[in-house]
Amino acid sequence: MGNVTRLRHALPLSQDINKALTELDSSIAKAIHAAKAAGLPQGLIVAELQGHAHAQTSIMVG
Structure with a gap:
């Protein structure tokens, strides 16, 4: 996770x-x-966003 910046350490943000x-x-x-x-169901929208969040988290910690 060396490429992850904690926001509290980067404040104020540029x-x-x-x-x-x-x-x-x-x-x-x-x-x-x-x-x-x-007309997409809200649950499908949430699932899509959650999937992307999970994938990006996996990339950050992987």
Whole structure:
């Protein structure tokens, strides 16, 4: 896990990181709204997000 940065050690966050985080959050929110509008069940949306979170966690600790 040497490539993982704990946010409390990186505070204050740089403008680049803040911008990237804001863009990520906005993109995720837009994708969720689009999925809901397309009729995907909320449970499927949550499962998809959880799957990605699990995969990224596995990459970080692997």
